[in-house]
Amino acid sequence: MRGALLVCKKEFMELSKDRKTMFFTFLMPVILYPLLFTMMGKLSQNDEATRKNKPSRIVLVDPGHVVEPLLKADGKAFEVVVAPSGDVKQAIRDQKLEMKLEVDADAATKLEGHKTFGLKATYDKSDDSSKLALSRLKETLQKQDKAWVQARLKALGASPDLAVPTKIATEDAGDMGLFVGKLIGGFLPYMLMIMMFAGSMNLGIYTTAGEKERGTLQSLLCTSLPRNQIIWGKLLFVFAVGIISALFNLLSMGLSIGRVISGGAGAAGAAGAPMGSLSALANPVTLSLTFLLMVPLGLLFANFIVMMGIQAKNTVEAGTAIMPGFVVVMVMAVFSMAPGIEKLAFLPYVPILNVSLAIRKLFSQQGNPLEYTIALLMTVGLAGALTWLSTRLLNRESVLFKV
Amino acid sequence: MIQLTDVHKTFTVKDKRTHLKKRIEAVRGISLTVKPGEIYGLLGPNGAGKSTTLRMIAGLMQADQGQIQVCGIDTLEKPEKARSVVGYLSTDLNVYGRFTPRELLRLFGEFQGVDAKVAERRGLHLLEKLQLLDFADVKMEGFSSGQKQKVSIARALLHDPKVVIFDEPTTGLDVLTAKTVLDLLRVMRAEGRSVIVSTHVMPLVDEICDRVGIIFDGELHGDAPPKQILETWNAKTLDEVFFQLAARSAAEV
Structure with missing residues (x-):
């Protein structure tokens, strides 16, 4: 194993000489994610604040003047505007106004006669400001409806409780940590797979096909190092880069998301509650079991990259050969995020996907020891088989001297 | 033989x-x-x-x-x-451009089972013989083909091959x-x-x-x-x- 460690050391030494690659592989995510998430959080908060502080512009058609006083009474929430020329729906889509509200012409009469009158709201479901206008209107009408009903009951000499036969009290039995855990368990395998593969892909190509292209592989092969140790050294390097890259990415992303969540929760007055619950969920056992699955998965990816890279004549050919593998991993990763996928009975037997399923269940506190063991053994087996194959390939002269 | x-x-x-x-x-x-x-x-x-x-x-x-x-x-x-x-040298072989000759020779010494310090000492001696000692700590990226060949020779002879x-x-x-x-x-x-x-x-x-x-x-x-x-x-x-x-x-x- 000494030879493999020496080769791995050589690869890391070479990597350390390339500051740009080091920066883009390891440091860039550390800087990028906090910047990105802080910026997104700020933008989202500013946008929400702007929307909330701005009254919804409504074109009101209310011949009986029934709803008009309600809207005008709440100047912070509503602004009755004149209908623009042309198509009103287009004006809503163009964000010139948020809603058009048409009240029945005989609304006043119906109201007086204790009957129901109709309103028609035209809004843009895809626009947050327009949706806010509708929710403000519903809230206002709900309050007014209650007042009108109570007034009617009073006029009839009936109890106000007549219109409220039941009153339900709710208590949330869900755990915020579990909720966040489920959420994270849904996308964590996806992130891990993509980051491990993408993080090690280019360096894997550099250290295999790149060495062939640059004519340095032969100088390594003519040393007294056994060839299987050369391939193991390269595998170790590609694997380590993948794992380190994924961990850096996840750490940075986790901290950034945490900051955004606690920032948002702080504003809502419940600072740190979700993160507190989550930290209880992401205990050392869960994290260790997740890492234990990551190791063979990372080795599997490293094997694939090294195997394809070593067979290629040059870096372009290696990139072309590895890309379909990356696409497959991406598709599998996306598939693993699909809702309800964990209910598929065959999933624990599908390589790679079973790893994401196991991680998902670990984080949602539904871990199944049998499924976990199957995923682990299957991935270890596959990684071992690919290592054996890679080692055999590197010993083939047709592969080594293919230029 | x-x-x-x-x-x-x-x-x-x-x-x-x-x-x-x-x-x-x-x-x-x-x-x-x-x-x-x-x-x-x-x-x-x-x-x-x-x-x-x-x-x-x-x-x-x-x-x-x-x-x-x-x-x-x-x-x-x-x-x-x-x-x-065996010490092998071929025109097909290239040097690792990101390393300096000193680093490369230390590393290849280790690959050949020679102690890193001994390899470095031997390597520098060979570089001196090959009139390349002044470039021992310069990255090889910018070396001429002749300079690279000299480093390759030093690499091939580093482990004192018979x-x-x-x-x-x-x-x-x-x-x-x-x-x-x-x-x-x-x-x-x-x-x-x-x-x-x-x-x-x-x-x-x-x-x-x-x-x-x-x-x-x-x-x-x-x-x-x-x-x-x-x-x-x-x-x-x-x-x-x-x-x-x-x-x-x-x-x-």
Whole structure:
């Protein structure tokens, strides 16, 4: 194993000489994610604040003047505007106004006669400001409806409780940590797979096909190092880069998301509650079991990259050969995020996907020891088989001297 | 000591036009011996089988048939052990541009089982001999081909090999650097190492080789001192021997 460690050391030494690659592989995510998430959080908060502080512009058609006083009474929430020329729906889509509200012409009469009158709201479901206008209107009408009903009951000499036969009290039995855990368990395998593969892909190509292209592989092969140790050294390097890259990415992303969540929760007055619950969920056992699955998965990816890279004549050919593998991993990763996928009975037997399923269940506190063991053994087996194959390939002269 | 006995090597190549695979016999029954303290010149045109033969001796490739021994070690049975006594240099080999010569030599010393500090000391000594010591701590990315070749030579000799294999050692080198390399080869001969070089440069053969073997179409023609080869073929220069072989080969076809 000494030879493999020496080769791995050589690869890391070479990597350390390339500051740009080091920066883009390891440091860039550390800087990028906090910047990105802080910026997104700020933008989202500013946008929400702007929307909330701005009254919804409504074109009101209310011949009986029934709803008009309600809207005008709440100047912070509503602004009755004149209908623009042309198509009103287009004006809503163009964000010139948020809603058009048409009240029945005989609304006043119906109201007086204790009957129901109709309103028609035209809004843009895809626009947050327009949706806010509708929710403000519903809230206002709900309050007014209650007042009108109570007034009617009073006029009839009936109890106000007549219109409220039941009153339900709710208590949330869900755990915020579990909720966040489920959420994270849904996308964590996806992130891990993509980051491990993408993080090690280019360096894997550099250290295999790149060495062939640059004519340095032969100088390594003519040393007294056994060839299987050369391939193991390269595998170790590609694997380590993948794992380190994924961990850096996840750490940075986790901290950034945490900051955004606690920032948002702080504003809502419940600072740190979700993160507190989550930290209880992401205990050392869960994290260790997740890492234990990551190791063979990372080795599997490293094997694939090294195997394809070593067979290629040059870096372009290696990139072309590895890309379909990356696409497959991406598709599998996306598939693993699909809702309800964990209910598929065959999933624990599908390589790679079973790893994401196991991680998902670990984080949602539904871990199944049998499924976990199957995923682990299957991935270890596959990684071992690919290592054996890679080692055999590197010993083939047709592969080594293919230029 | 290098000993080759009836060595054969065949490659399978694919014809791009017909898409058919065909077998090419690159080396056909070569037998030769290089004694300690001897420089053996392996001559031949491009594609004759020189590099394949040298790669097999260096343990980079394996013979399909026959036996190769370096210092009594069978390269097929114990390739790693065989490689540990061989210093191999070829124009195909490049240096790691991101390293300095000092770093590269330390690392390759470790690969060859030499202590890093010892490797560094030996490496610097070799760089001094090759007049490259001033560049020991400069990244090799910007090195000229001659400078890279010098570093490769130092790398090949770092582990004090008993057998030295230089494939086209003076290709791309200027006159002064080529002379340095030839001087080094003479030193290695004096130190009792078995040296085998392949080259196109005939004056080099006359100058340093004790014995010469000419490879043509994978077969070894003649295995004798340069003067004896010329007498046998009734030629004034080794180039003439080549032409005669080419003419004979064309006539056979």
